[in-house]
Amino acid sequence: MPFKLDIVGETGLQFYGKMSASMSHEIKNVLSVIQEHAGLLEDFAVMAKQGGAIEPQRVTTLATKIQGQIERANGIVKGMNQLAHSVDEPVKSLDLGQTLTLLVALSQRFASVRGVRLEPTLPSNAVTVTSSPFILQNLAWLCLDFAMQVAGNGKVVRLSVQPAGQGAQLKFSQLEGLGDKPAETFPGEQEKALLQALNAEVEMRIGEIVVTLPGDPTR
């Protein structure tokens, strides 16, 4: 091909595509559940027309379930919307607790398919940094993706954020399998490019991955 995408842009597109595909898949699942509940209500109506007795409680239960699925879909769309808006400003002040919450919402399905449980701990006080929202979200996903691969037999990834000097740290811990993987697999070329773009550093410790972010990468 006559052109070449830069690695940060290409990694970002891959991330956005992966998340969009996963969330649209989740919405399809929700639609399928709603369709079957609606079909069941239709069956009840047919039975009632034929003189069959329908318990009102069954209709109420189905209506409640449909409401629950609508709330679930709303949460998925909210996540899609937040991710879409993360490209609005190249650099801004970010609450890392919100970044962590969005990361968990986006990654829940991937974790579930791998049988991994995500355990986020949100900070009691806001931890803020000035950074690129989209690139940071992308880096956090790649770290979590690797963390899930090395979660080991415990099948748990703990996620937390904490202040560190002028900046902050994003931690992925309880990684029982960390050490089984050769060191050269992480951080890879993509993670290194994103770390450089954010002026951030990653450190591999026993059972944990720690990303250190500067308070303001422009300073």
Added chain:
Amino acid sequence: MTERVLLVDDEQEFLDSLAERMQSRGMNVSKAATPAEAIMKTEKESFDAVVLDLKMAGMDGLEVLRIIKEKRPEIQVILLTGHATVEAGVEAMKLGALDFLEKPANLAELTKKIKEAQAKKMILVDKATEAKIKEIIQAKAW
């Protein structure tokens, strides 16, 4: 003849409502919410069709399909997926799936596929029985 169906999906509400609708249409329906439960049920019970979700927690639907077809080749498997890709469809057919439907699936279409599955399974079972009878006759030299 009543169709014996195993529904496999990790969405419990989807399983419950679809099973109830299929039962009210005269089908004999069992449910499995995990791949392991689905594999165990196909080993212990006889089904005309397995309606299997492609993406589930713990094990890929294609892997479940492979295991079921390896152990019980006569069982017909219909895959359901939230996002059908050509690659996954081709792979499923190669592994012996009867069909590949996209979610949300239409119940009338799914019922039609289940009836096809039952007919195909009966042909396979008849052929296997015929082959076994021939084998016995030849062995006994009657």
